[in-house]
Amino acid sequence: MKISYEEIKEATLTNNCPECFSNEGLTLTFFQKHAENTWYHTATKEITDKIVCSNCKTTIYPVRWTEDIERVRDFYFKSIQSPKTYFKLTRFSIVCLVAIIAVAILLTIFLK
Template sequence: MRIKQKQIKQTALTNNCPECFSNEGLLLTFYQKHIENAWYKMATSQITDRIKCQNCNTDIYPVRWTDDIERVREFYLKSIETPAHYFKLTRLAVITLLSIVVVGITVYVLLNNVI
């Protein structure tokens, strides 16, 4: 099973970085969780975010957020359109289900002499 975080929105912030105190270079990125395996592909409604300073190349974790950063993050979180979530079966799953149906019908016909 593979879990991917696909980027849905990225925004530059003008807030001061809590690490290097630069007022340019903060990047807020929102991600949607996608799950893929041999049987299905699914996009969940779970949204995560990440704030990174491009100047000092540091991830800014919620513990270090200032009130201003938190307010701006909440604003952008509300402005994101709800991403579409879906569930799709893969070809392997469809072929397997069809094979099971064909075998079941065949066994039913042979046991009950329907024809």
């Protein structure tokens, strides 16, 4: 199964970076989880986020967040509308289902 995360929202923060103490360059990005395999493709309600400082090029993990960063992150998280979810069958799975139904119909006809 292939799992990917697609960006749904990006915001620039004016908070100080806990690593380099710069007040410019923090970027908060929200991602939606997508999963696909040979049978189906789906987009889930699961949302993850990531904060990166463009000055020192580091990812700011939740352990290093200040209260201000947490408040701003919560504000932007609430502003996200619930992302659209979907479940789609692949062509391969549809062909397999049609083939199974055709075999079942043929068996019922010939076994009568």
